[in-house]
Amino acid sequence: FMSTDAATVRITPNGKVDVAHTGASHGQSLETTIAQVVADELGVDFRNVRVLQGDTDVTPFGPGTGGSRSMVILGTAARNAAREVRERMVAIVAHQLEAAPADLVIEDSHVHVAGTPALGMTIAEVAHMAYSSPASLPAGVSPGLEAQVRWAPESWVTWSNACHMCACE
Numbered sequence: 165f166m167s168t169d170a171a172t173v174r175i176t177p178n179g180k181v182d183v184a185h186t187g188a189s190h191g192q193s194l195e196t197t198i199a200q201v202v203a204d205e206l207g208v209d210f211r212n213v214r215v216l217q218g219d220t221d222v223t224p225f226g227p228g229t230g231g232s233r234s235m236v237i238l239g240t241a242a243r244n245a246a247r248e249v250r251e252r253m254v255a256i257v258a259h260q261l262e263a264a265p266a267d268l269v270i271e272d273s274h275v276h277v278a279g280t281p282a283l284g285m286t287i288a289e290v291a292h293m294a295y296s297s298p299a300s301l302p303a304g305v306s307p308g309l310e311a312q313v314r315w316a317p318e319s320w321v322t323w324s325n326a327c328h329m330c331a332c333e
Contacts, residue, residue, distance in 0.1 A: 167316065169234075170224035171242035173202055173249050174310035177295050179273055179288030181206060181213040183245075186226020187238045188218035197235055198242050205246035206253075207270030208287060224312060241315040248311035253290050259302035260285065260293075 171185040183202050189195055195215045203210035216222050250270065257275040258265040261283060269278045276284025285293075291309050293300055298307040 167227040168314045169226045169237040169241050169316075170312055170314040171198070171238060171245045172224055172310065172312040173206075173242065173245040174308075175206070175249060175253070175287060175291045175294075177288070177291045179208075179212070179286060179291055181208055182216060183213060183242055184216040184219075184223045185238050185242060186224050187229040187234045189234075190229055192229075192234055194229075194234055194238065198238060201239050201243050202246045205243055206250055206287070207275075208273045212273070224314070237315060237317060240317075241313045244315060245311045245313040248313065249309050252294070252305055252309060252311075253287065255302055255305050256290050256294060257285050259305075260300070 169186045171183055174182045174184075176182060181202060183198055185194075185198060187194055194217060196210075198215050199210045199213040203213050253270070253275055254265045254268050257263075257268055261268075261277065263277055263283075267277055268275055268284070270287075271281075273287045274281065274284055275287065275290060276282070294307055294309045301307060
């Protein structure tokens with residue numbers, strides 16, 4: 165049985181992040197771990213990441229949660245979608261600041277020139293520009309800050325690390 169899972173990452177115009185994915189947590193804490201993966205990739209506080217799951221009206225199509233594959237496959241899809249959004253944000257800010265993308269960092273929801281936090285933009289400012297001012301975007305950069313990635317492992321077998329413990333008196 166081989167399947168794919170997908171995640172859509174969207175930075176809203178207020179700088180908050182939505183992640184919609186094809187799984188549904190049934191005890192493996194996907195609502196926390198997916199938020200942490202995306203927050204780390206985007207340079208935002210994970211409390212500003214809302215994870216949407218189990219609602220077929222807003223989530224991508226997928227097989228749902230099964231076994232221990234969820235974080236391996238969903239986590240990779242979410243990370244890769246966040247990476248696409250990050251690259252678009254960096255391209256927009258680099259264009260606005262006339263800086264090289266390699267010179268920019270994202271920390272605490274702020275995209276700036278490394279070592280010069282005053283020279284940059286908040287993620288909310290970048291999002292507002294991406295949605296509302298398409299003419300100000302660099303050539304080749306699509307408006308908006310969202311991406312959907314569908315991912316499948318190379319093998320039908322995935323492995324996660326876990327620990328089970330029994331405390332006896």
